[in-house]
Amino acid sequence: MSQPQDQRASRPAQAPDQADGPTIPAGQEALVRRMVAPALPPGWTFLQASILPVEVRARYRWEGPPALLAEPLLAELRLAHASATSEGLLLGCFRLRLLSPRAEASLAPLREALLASVRAEEPAFVWERPVVPLPAVHGTTRWTPTPAEPGPPDPGPAANPEAPVEDPSALRVRRMWQLGRYREALVLLDDAIARSPEDPSLHARAAVLRGELHDTGRAAEHARAVVDRAQDSPGLLLQAATVLLSLGHEDEARRAADRVLSAAEAPSTALLLDVASLHRDAGHYASADALYARVLSLDPSSAEARIAAGTLCAWRGETSTALAHAEAVLAVRPDSATALCLRASARMLSGALPLALEDLDRATALDPGDPVAAVWRGEALLRLGRRDEALSETRRGGERSDDISNHVAAQLLISLAQLRGGDFPGLPEYVLRPALATLWKDSAATAPLLPPAELPEDPDPTALEALFEGALVRLRGNRSPVATYVRQDGSLVRLAVPSSPRVASKRALWRFVATGSLDEALAELDRVHALVPRAAEPYNYRGELFLYLGDASAARREFERAITLYGRSRWAYIGLAGAAVIEGRHEEALDHLAEGIVQAGAPGPTTFVYRGEALRCLGRSEEARADLMTSVRRNPGRIGAWVNLALLDASEGDVEAVRATVALLRRRAPGFVSDALEALSLDPSTDLDPDGLVRLLEQMLTMLRGNRASSCVTYFTRDGRLRAVPPSSDAEP
Template sequence: MSRDAKHSTAPTHDLPRTHTRTRTLASYAGVLALGSALLLSGCFGDSAQDMVKSAREHLDKKDPKAAIIQLKNALQKDGTLGEARYLLARALLDAGDLPGAVIEADKAKAQGYTSDGLTALQARLLLLQGRPDEVVSQYGTRHLGTPADEADLQSTLVGAYGAKRQLPEARTAANAALKAQPDSVPVQLMNVRLMTSEGKLKEALAQLDAMATRSPNAAEIWQAKGDLLELADAPVDARIEAYRKALALDKKLPAAYSGLITALMRKGDKAGAKEAVTAMKAALPSHAQTFYYASIFALEEGNLKEATDLSQALLKIAPGNDRALYLAGRVAQAGGDLRQAESNFAKVVSTSPDATPSRIALAQVQLRGGDVEQAWTTLQPLLDGKPGPTGEALALAAEIKLKQGQADEAERLLARAAELNPADITSRVGLALTQARKGQEPQAIEALRKLSAEDKDITADLALVSLYLRKKDWSHAEEVIAGIDRKTPTSAAAPELRGRVALFRGDRAKAREQFEEAIRRDPKALAPANNLASMDLQDRKPEDAAKRYDAAIKADPKNVRPVMAQMGVRVTHQLIKPEEAIQQLGEIVRRFPGEAGPRLALVSLLVNKQDLKQAAAVAQEGVAANPESAELVDALGQVQMAQGERQSAINSFNKVAALSPRSPLGQMRLADLYMAGGTAADRDQAAGALKRAQAIAPGDAELAEKVAGKALMIGRPELALQSAKALQSVRPSFGLGWKLEGDVARARKDWPAALAAYRRADQLSKEAGASVPNTALAVAMHSVLVESGKAEEAKQFANNWVSQHKQDALFRYHLGDVALTKGQYDLAEQYYQGVLADSPDNAAAANNIAWLKLRGGRTDEALKYAEKANQLRPKVAAYMDTWAEVLGAKGQTDKAIEVQQQAVTQAPNVPAYRLRLAQLYVTGGKKAEAQTELKRLADLGPQFEQQAEVQKLQARIQ
């Protein structure tokens, strides 16, 4: 075989690129990188050297898998063979294993192996890893003695300079490659492709035709012709013919498959494209591009499990590739894993800021996750940059502005989107809904009706149903739903919507009937199953709720969601014993090894059972199988924290932060970990983590509240104030920023400043037209009045609030707490009884009433309320503690011990619960058990303020 065979027309792992008329030089970074393995001849033998010769023969025949086997066997016999490692690196690259190739090339160099071939290979590997700057800095001035290797290196430099958009330097490198091997077909093809970037498309096509005349059986030429015909806007059939001819000559050309599949999809021949993917699987089963296209088709067909497996396999081969990350993000998004999707999209945007699809996708995920401000920050470069925003970007920007309460700006953006793409239904529907929000409902309804008539999809119909439901116009809503039914007669959409309308109208029987019809139409649909399960739970029929998912599980056995939904009902409503749930979740994990959800649920149950060792093992297995899953790493960190493995937990939470750089979760976990330490150094570390978390999303209201609260807990009011001010800056019309400022002033006992901030927050809430009472703010204002000694003003405030918000049970519960603190037990019980009358399921009120009745010597009534609290909210340590105290007062010591043991199990780090357990042990004559608990408490020293009671009990059992 000639030395020309050393070069290939495209890197074996490179993913398909979007074809445009003005393809950027950056898109040629992978296309212009050359090479496969160095091909030498040899004969079969048993020695290591003979195996290397055999491997060369396999490489000559383009059989890298067989070569890999021989080379690995050779290295087992003699691990010092640097040439074998070098050849193995080339073979692995030909097979599409970029990471493996990098490892073996590095090993060859470390063993002292040097050759022009290894130099050229390492340069190419750097380029394929997306590191063109390093290629230029390390090899930009290098020249190699062997013509083939020199051509290989210079061709790689063409790709690197192209990625850096340095066209003159790329031309210099191309000329050097041509000089080294002027007759090489791959080098000539590299030059042809570069000519297209230089604006010489006609000349490039002419040169390509001349090459085809000279070498009609060179598959790479026909592949290149298909690519250039795409750039020339030639008829799609001509491109398809070129790619098919290339594959007829060489069925293992990944880039030819890529071009063929893309061309077929643009022609609308989905069946043909699918056949091409099937052929690609047969020819290149482990290639990156095979995983890429197969994942796309699996995602389109709704096979999320297969799409996930393929996209993850792709990422292992091409971990830094933008298209691999984007696809993995889309798959994660479709599967509901928004955090993983965000992480993947963010990685693309960080390395390729101009990647419009990834930036839009990242903003969409952030918006769906509730981070409106961050979504706007992500999207804004597309709105301000050139050549200007797309209609999709404008429509998304409008949605963000609507959520920010800026309807006028949203309408302006939607109008621009509609101008850019008048046929885009989403933009026009959004514009109509904006009109409705501005009070122009008749015009909006008319516009949506027209859109419904001209669109086969149901986007406009859904918007109409939403408007009519808001107006409680049931008849018109039913009329539109009938239209949806005509458009999609086999879909579950219409009966599900009818069920929702029936629920709005209070007709639960009809709602059930319609949801069941939706399931008959589409047994896989989870929304109607969820609705029916929710109704069953409201009717206190958890067994029926669990059965609602049977149809979905049977219809779609590969879908983990209905399986986990059913398990969730069974566990939450105690239809299954914890041991059985653990066993069944273990089976689900084995059935769905790539899914994080079952593992996370299993870890949670094991932690509740205090089986931390097994919980850690399950989490560790999950992380090993999916090291990029921030959720699994987070779960492992939490278990490590519970085990007291502090440094391991720190490492895990740091990894969470690295995997999800746009999420504050990792930093907040670190803050919690350091807060548990209690030392001054720990508080400093916690403050640092809180600062980093707050900086990630300064406009995130929930995060700002958490940061401020934790900052106050560690005695850092300045950090809490910083969080409040940041929220005020980003969202000046949102009252929470001032409420948090009031909390800081309250912590500092600056009562006037606290009241001023709270009143500002209240004013902003009213200006925003809030329809729901802000109980948290009312509680804060009342508390400040009480704490500052303004008793009359506090009383007046409370009376006004209760009279204006008679259904606000939370505020009345707060008044009960205030009375309890003051020792006004009768008044406190009166408030709690009122809360319980309005909210019979309020376990906290029942628990407090039990405690008050016990203090009043009414033990029988106390027991009734304690049992009620624990029935409403089982396994809550505080409620079990009250129950055990009441049982002890009634002389039911054995039962009291049993309940208090469960309380200690639920909250093992609360000394007061252990003290009550010790007291009960003493009363029950269990001296050994009492001594064990008392020693634990005594060892706490001054950290537990009730040491006098501990010593008193110890003296009693001497």
């Protein structure tokens, strides 16, 4: 992780040969250099470039007509990159600084040359004027031409045939993807594959990207193309196996995983861990166990292997072994959130509830986004009699997983807490009945269970409580979103549960983001509805799709249909509130949200942003701030909440807070901010005055239309193009 700027600046400057080394993979320096020092226009000379922990900087000098040399004319290019991987440099926002106040016209040719070099379009290109020196920064790679060679030396592949220099078009694909230009990225990638159809790295990238957008058919085709072509590349084979597994092709994924190790002459512990994780995620727990043991035989200090092996022990109910693994890690890493969670699970199984809760308090403070720790903490609170806190924390954990409907442990604990509070609404749809049936028939646990098939529609609460408690016993030490149990033959197996309609509906929504086709997305949702005619979810997601489009009346129609099918649908009431917010009916929005809480219980995550926005628009600032702060704390990727929070700060005259939030939005969503500035014809290089900041924020809210999501954040440009903000980490900013 890069150091904060103030820490980097405080370090003594080092010569290039004393630096920590490049912050991008070996062999990529030549490629980046070609990007920042292409064939320059007449009058411009490349001076120097540095790779910093968070960006690449290059300096240029004007050597044109003497009339312009009364003072040195310098320009600086900054390419901000999000991270560096074994596949290359991931680039984000692009800035060109004019470091002298004169001769701006001479900068235009340089700008055009660099644009042609670094990307296909300019979604985040900004002009900046402050005179900022290019410092000697700790941990950089720097190139400076020698006097004998005025141009940048470029050894390239000929001088270093082993260097994995990547096609610049692949870097452009990454940049487009990071900026949310999904369709532009896929067009570039498809063009690259058409030119080099046998290149397995291109197919691997296509498999990953299309898989993320739930284009399952084409993602699988590309993954299979990797398996066919990448005979001797463990990394590419691992990517293909991971994609195949995520698409449900488990047998193919396992075969590809086996080839990963055979392709590596002496597999590293990191590669062994990656393959072990793939086997674990595929439910091949014996294979994963063997690989974790192999890693520990090579490196007994491997914390990752110990935690993973200990987690499988906990899932099997082997409390003492799980505890030993956790203690071994905590002895050297006392602030490991995953080790604390593992030790807490062992303590929960042994009945040491207060000690377990201490561990879980620390674990959730260290990693608030971990659904497993949150669900365990909810269970500890419930067993200590703190029912309301337990219900809130368990819901929070379930909502952190991909789909709370499929999180069996969370659903069991929520139902148990509701039973004890006298507000149990009935068995959750889709998942719990078949899950309970499997556990009753096949689990090796001895605690009594009633066969779910014999449960009446309105069963006795006492019998239900015993049923839920017995199911939790059979889950042993697993509270993850992927439930497991120990069969009567002693083997650990994954609990097969049907996928809820919510999962398929969410995929249809992402297909709209990928294609921009409303008809295609609605057809996908129609297919889900045909499979599960009584499900409310397809209508809810249709409504959400229309919110993204800003069509409040169509959205309202779909949410009302959802309520007719399931009157307790929390998201349907939230969606009605969203439609009301779009139309400026803020009191009505508050009424819908209040009714949703009455019908469905606790507020959902999106409640806070819509309610906060409605309260802000009604002038109820204190209440609005409480909701908006809750929203951004729970989901830092919820861009609409940040925009509303900044507008609230602006209404109260706190310009510094507004600037801080706009700076955060530039980091989280540089392409979105750039598109909003372009829509307003504002110069990104100037510091916006308070009125300009408000105009920017209001424009961003307009471009979001009805989208207040935390992961699937879409917006529309001034010319109507659909774009997205790529999901960011849930870590606190």
